[in-house]
Amino acid sequence: MTDRFRLLVIAMTLLVAGATGFAVWSATSRAPQTTGSGTALVGGAFELTDQSGNRVTDDDFRGKLMLVYFGYTFCPDVCPTELLNVGQAMDLLGDDGADVVPLFITVDPERDTVELMADYVPSFHDRMIGLTGTPEEIAQVAKAYRVYFARVEPTEEGDPYLVDHSSLVYLMDRDGTYKQHFSFGTAPEKIAEAVRAAL
Numbered sequence: 124m125t126d127r128f129r130l131l132v133i134a135m136t137l138l139v140a141g142a143t144g145f146a147v148w149s150a151t152s153r154a155p156q157t158t159g160s161g162t163a164l165v166g167g168a169f170e171l172t173d174q175s176g177n178r179v180t181d182d183d184f185r186g187k188l189m190l191v192y193f194g195y196t197f198c199p200d201v202c203p204t205e206l207l208n209v210g211q212a213m214d215l216l217g218d219d220g221a222d223v224v225p226l227f228i229t230v231d232p233e234r235d236t237v238e239l240m241a242d243y244v245p246s247f248h249d250r251m252i253g254l255t256g257t258p259e260e261i262a263q264v265a266k267a268y269r270v271y272f273a274r275v276e277p278t279e280e281g282d283p284y285l286v287d288h289s290s291l292v293y294l295m296d297r298d299g300t301y302k303q304h305f306s307f308g309t310a311p312e313k314i315a316e317a318v319r320a321a322l
């Protein structure tokens with residue numbers, strides 16, 4: 124009786140351990156990549172126009188790391204905050220940042236002309252590149268980066284429209300593949316540290 128009970132306890136323990144192990148394994152293997160590195164299919168080819176009016180493609184940045192942020196110049200607070208963080212991260216990298224290209228891609232191509240981008244991006248970093256394009260080109264690159272954006276009509280007639288958009292900073296590797304992303308409000312120190320580790 125005692126032996127049988129002991130066997131039962133051992134069997135139950137093994138069963139529980141096994142089930143727990145499986146639950147942990149399945150949770151970690153199924154969990155979506157919300158932060159950190161991974162092989163998520165983010166990024167891809169694009170062809171856009173920079174703030175000098177030059178046509179550029181993702182190929183032009185091969186061999187460098189890209190810090191990619193999507194937003195729009197009329198954004199009242201989210202974009203300026205995040206672009207300041209990216210600019211500060213670039214400052215913290217100093218000379219090490221020579222191999223890093225900060226890109227700001229607009230999700231509001233109708234208003235964000237080449238001229239507006241030329242006025243806007245240098246206030247965040249002198250090496251930041253602002254990219255605009257046709258609505259089709261912007262839709263394509265946003266899709267590649269899995270960026271959500273949607274125009275929001277103003278409640279007051281005559282007010283400018285807003286654009287709802289996801290706000291992540293993507294770190295892309297020298298070959299253009301996704302390395303990791305930073306959620307909104309990540310400290311410039313954290314971004315700089317991760318970029319430096321990826322150099």
Ligand code: NI
Pocket residue numbers: 194195198199200201202203288
């Ligand atoms: Ni914004």
